[in-house]
Amino acid sequence: MDKVQIVEVGPRDGLQNEKEIVPVAAKIQLIDKLVAAGLKRVEASSFVNPRWIPQLADAEEVLQGIARPADVTFSALVPNLRGLERAAASGLREVALFMSASESHNQKNINKSIEDTFPVLQEVAREALTLGLRVRGYVSTVFGCPYEGSVPLENSRRVTNALLEMGVFEVSLGDTIGVATPKQVHEKIGALVKDVTTERLAGHFHDTRGTGLANVAAALDEGLRTFDSSIGGLGGCPYAPGAAGNISTEDLVYMLHGMDYETGVDLERLTEAGAFIQQQLGRELSSKVLKASLACKTV
Amino acid sequence: MDKVQIVEVGPRDGLQNEKEIVPVAAKIQLIDKLVAAGLKRVEASSFVNPRWIPQLADAEEVLQGIARPADVTFSALVPNLRGLERAAASGLREVALFMSASESHNQKNINKSIEDTFPVLQEVAREALTLGLRVRGYVSTVFGCPYEGSVPLENSRRVTNALLEMGVFEVSLGDTIGVATPKQVHEKIGALVKDVTTERLAGHFHDTRGTGLANVAAALDEGLRTFDSSIGGLGGCPYAPGAAGNISTEDLVYMLHGMDYETGVDLERLTEAGAFIQQQLGRELSSKVLKASLACKTV
Numbered sequence: 001m002d003k004v005q006i007v008e009v010g011p012r013d014g015l016q017n018e019k020e021i022v023p024v025a026a027k028i029q030l031i032d033k034l035v036a037a038g039l040k041r042v043e044a045s046s047f048v049n050p051r052w053i054p055q056l057a058d059a060e061e062v063l064q065g066i067a068r069p070a071d072v073t074f075s076a077l078v079p080n081l082r083g084l085e086r087a088a089a090s091g092l093r094e095v096a097l098f099m100s101a102s103e104s105h106n107q108k109n110i111n112k113s114i115e116d117t118f119p120v121l122q123e124v125a126r127e128a129l130t131l132g133l134r135v136r137g138y139v140s141t142v143f144g145c146p147y148e149g150s151v152p153l154e155n156s157r158r159v160t161n162a163l164l165e166m167g168v169f170e171v172s173l174g175d176t177i178g179v180a181t182p183k184q185v186h187e188k189i190g191a192l193v194k195d196v197t198t199e200r201l202a203g204h205f206h207d208t209r210g211t212g213l214a215n216v217a218a219a220l221d222e223g224l225r226t227f228d229s230s231i232g233g234l235g236g237c238p239y240a241p242g243a244a245g246n247i248s249t250e251d252l253v254y255m256l257h258g259m260d261y262e263t264g265v266d267l268e269r270l271t272e273a274g275a276f277i278q279q280q281l282g283r284e285l286s287s288k289v290l291k292a293s294l295a296c297k298t299v
Numbered sequence: 300m301d302k303v304q305i306v307e308v309g310p311r312d313g314l315q316n317e318k319e320i321v322p323v324a325a326k327i328q329l330i331d332k333l334v335a336a337g338l339k340r341v342e343a344s345s346f347v348n349p350r351w352i353p354q355l356a357d358a359e360e361v362l363q364g365i366a367r368p369a370d371v372t373f374s375a376l377v378p379n380l381r382g383l384e385r386a387a388a389s390g391l392r393e394v395a396l397f398m399s400a401s402e403s404h405n406q407k408n409i410n411k412s413i414e415d416t417f418p419v420l421q422e423v424a425r426e427a428l429t430l431g432l433r434v435r436g437y438v439s440t441v442f443g444c445p446y447e448g449s450v451p452l453e454n455s456r457r458v459t460n461a462l463l464e465m466g467v468f469e470v471s472l473g474d475t476i477g478v479a480t481p482k483q484v485h486e487k488i489g490a491l492v493k494d495v496t497t498e499r500l501a502g503h504f505h506d507t508r509g510t511g512l513a514n515v516a517a518a519l520d521e522g523l524r525t526f527d528s529s530i531g532g533l534g535g536c537p538y539a540p541g542a543a544g545n546i547s548t549e550d551l552v553y554m555l556h557g558m559d560y561e562t563g564v565d566l567e568r569l570t571e572a573g574a575f576i577q578q579q580l581g582r583e584l585s586s587k588v589l590k591a592s593l594a595c596k597t598v
Contacts, residue, residue, distance in 0.1 A: 178591075181557030182516045210550030210587035211557070214513040217481045242594035244587045251509030258480030258510070286587075288509035288543045292477075295541035 001262040005041060005226040006249060007172070007202065008034050010277070011062070012043040012077060013246055014234025016053050018281065024058045026280045028065035033273035034231060035072050038265040039249075043096065043228075044074045047083035063090040075136060079110070084124050088131050095128055097121045097168065098138035101156040102145035105176070109140070114155075118162055125166035137163035137171045138204065142188060143180035146239040153188055160192060160201075170200050172228055175215065177237055178208025178244070182218035189222045202226035205247050207286070208237050212247035213255050220259070227252060232274040232285035248287035250274050268293075300561040304340060304525040305548060306471070306501065307333050309576070310361070311342040311376060312545055313533025315352050317580065323357045325579045327364035332572035333530060334371050337564040338548075342395065342527075343373045346382035362389040374435060378409070383423050387430050394427055396420045396467065397437035400455040401444035404475070408439070413454075417461055424465035436462035436470045437503065441487060442479035445538040452487055459491060459500075469499050471527055474514065476536055477507025477543070481517035488521045501525035504546050506585070507536050511546035512554050519558070526551060531573040531584035547586035549573050567592075 011031055015022055027045075034042055044066065050057030059076060068074065068091070075094035078084045087095045099117045100106035106114050121137075128135045141148075142156045160171045173189065185203075192201060203219040203226070205212040216227055229252045235245025253265045267289070274290040284291070310330055314321055326344075333341055343365065349356030358375060367373065367390075374393035377383045386394045398416045399405035405413050420436075427434045440447075441455045459470045472488065484502075491500060502518040502525070504511040515526055528551045534544025552564045566588070573589040583590070 179557075181554045183558040207587060208591050209553050210512055210547065211554050213509055214516045214554060217513045217516060237591070237594075240591050240594035243591040248509065254508050255480045255510050255513060258478075259482040288506060288585075292507050292536070292539050292542040295536075295539035 001260055003225065004256050004261045004263050006039060006252065006263055006265065007041045007043060007226065007228045008039045008231060008249055009043045009228045009246060010034070010231035010234045010249065012046050012056065013228070014230040014232070016046065016055050017234070017236040017238070017245060018055055021055055022280065024061045024065065026277070027058070027062045030231070030273060030277050030280075031062070031066045033269070033276055035067065035069060037269035037273055038263070040071060040264060041073050041075070044076055046077035047086040048077065048079050060086065060090055063092065073134075078124060080120065081124055081127060084128055088133065092133065094134040094136060096136040096138060097124060097163065098140065099159060100140040100145070101159050102141040102148045102151045104147035105141045105145045108147070114159065121163070122166050125168065129167050135166070135168045137166075137168035138174055139163070139171055140174045140176040142173045143175040143184050144177055146177050153191055156188065157192060157195060160196065164196065164200065170202055170226065171196070172202040172204045174204040175206055177239055178206035178212065180205065180215050181211050182214050185215045185218035186222060189219050189224060193223055198223035198225065202228060204228040206235070206237065207233060207244045207247045208240065210244075213251060216247065216252060216255065231270070232277055232290055233287040234277065234285060244286045248285075248289065250287045250289035250293075254289045300559055302524065303555050303560045303562050305338060305551065305562055305564065306340045306342060306525065306527045307338045307530060307548055308342045308527045308545060309333070309530035309533045309548065311345050311355065312527070313529040313531070315345065315354050316533070316535040316537070316544060317354055320354055321579065323360045323364065325576075326357070326361045329530070329572060329576050329579075330361070330365045332568070332575055334366065334368060336568035336572055337562070339370060339563060340372050340374070343375055345376035346385040347376065347378050359385065359389055362391065372433075377423060379419065380423055380426060383427055387432065391432065393433040393435060395435040395437055396423060396462065397439065398458060399439040399444070400458050401440040401447045401450045403446035404440045404444045407446070413458065420462070421465050424467065428466050434465070434467045436465075436467035437473055438462070438470055439473045439475040441472045442474040442483050443476055445476050452490055455487065456491060456494060459495065463495065463499065469501055469525065470495070471501040471503045473503040474505055476538055477505030477511065479504065479514050480510050481513050484514045484517035485521060488518050488523060492522055497522035497524065501527060503527040505534070505536065506532060506543045506546045507539065509543075512550060515546065515551060515554065530569070531576055531589055532586040533576065533584060543585045547584075547588065549586045549588035549592075553588045
């Protein structure tokens with residue numbers, strides 16, 4: 001059977017969107033449950049300035065509290081050398097860098113032009129590699145930008161190649177505002193895999209308009225075998241508060257298993273993790289497998 | 300541009316799952332709004348015995364109250380000759396017959412074996428065609444049965460062919476409990492389109508596990524150009540109360556337009572219809588485009 005790697009981003013990309021601070025203990029329990037369900041790659045937090053994202057100010061405590069089995073890779077976002085220092089001090093073996101394919105989103109998000117972001121990330125990547133860490137890269141707004149609308153393929157290609165040249169082992173291509181449909185996925189990912197081996201690309205889809213899993217299926221057709229997702233479908237879209245967030249890990253795993261892909265994840269234990277964080281947050285999450293699973297249990 | 304036909308089933312497949320009776324006036328307004336958004340095929344109600352589905356006991360009133368532009372085809376489910384009589388008396392030009400691909404679901408739903416259902420539907424079809432009505436057919440549980448689990452392709456083929464031989468112009472292949480993934484869609488629909496021209500088949504997907512639009516994309520690959528969907532994602536799964544229902548018309552139209560298919564539907568007016576019925580029902584519906592659209596409006 002063909003294998004698919006899932007990068008669980010709920011504790012970071014998901015929880016950073018929550019208004020109410022989630023207690024450290026709940027985050028630790030959540031991550032432990034995700035690992036118990038069989039996930040081998042978990043983005044646990046972000047070492048950005050706590051003033052930017054107060055929800056993730058507890059990154060050190062979370063990383064100190066979770067079980068850290070040797071076969072699971074935990075990672076965290078780092079925007080700069082200070083973040084990298086904190087990540088390394090927390091014993092992480094992987095960090096993730098991020099930037100955008102569109103100029104205005106990069107400017108608003110990182111406060112720098114794309115051109116000026118390269119040397120900063122280059123320095124962080126070099127230092128991380130020197131420390132023996134693995135470095136992942138995120139490219140945002142590959143399929144559309146909240147400020148500019150459509151984003152030329154050439155922009156994504158340029159940023160992807162720059163990250164790869166810095167030594168990142170994998171670039172995650174993000175549909176940050178969830179506008180893609182399978183047609184764009186075929187076109188853009190189809191073009192990018194011609195430059196880069198599929199092993200070095202991942203798909204990061206948001207389900208803002210319901211097309212998330214359809215986009216995964218299209219990306220599978222193009223050879224991608226690594227996808228980011230979020231337990232329960234946690235997360236959202238800062239440009240449309242209330243809209244749906246990342247694709248749900250439960251729904252992704254359901255679809256992949258139905259298509260005979262091996263993920264190593266136990267779907268039942270995974271929905272227990274989803275049910276746990278749903279109860280913690282006190283509102284219904286968007287994962288449909290979670291809903292169906294809880295509905296079946298009450299029958 | 301390639302055209303896709305959408306059969307809006309919200310007023311029937313959607314509303315029949317609502318516990319609280321929706322007032323006739325609201326149903327009429329909903330259907331008028333759906334038509335105003337550009338939908339050309341609307342399943343308005345069901346002429347089953349009102350004791351079975353009290354929510355749709357007002358079929359005649361609904362059909363009397365709605366605007367009936369000449370270029371829009373309204374239809375309704377009919378289980379028997381009595382239903383057909385009522386449908387014809389309401390001035391409908393199209394009716395829909397239904398049965399299952401799996402024996403136990405057919406038995407529980409229609410109270411007859413598959414074999415014994417054929418002559419009943421045959422009689423209804425003959426009479427409808429004599430009256431000059433167009434007859435549509437539904438096959439339920441094509442991708443899985445709540446009692447039997449997986450359903451052999453051969454069952455769906457047999458029932459589909461039987462319906463076509465009765466003179467139905469189109470068979471809608473239903474993933475009644477929303478278990479399909481793109482792999483099964485490619486396999487089953489890929490096989491059925493070899494027997495039957497794609498023009499005579501439609502896809503009817505439920506989003507119980509989040510794979511609905513991914514399944515539509517797979518069915519488009521197989522040549523299907525007609526899909527059933529439900530405004531707001533109304534509807535549910537009687538076997539998993541609380542689970543998601545039909546694929547949402549808003550999400551379907553968003554994806555199709557993004558893939559350069561022509562639907563004739565104005566997405567903005569469509570979300571107005573979704574917002575209307577969401578407000579009527581007083582709870583958040585599952586359409587993600589609806590959520591994103593309302594979220595953007597409040598920003």
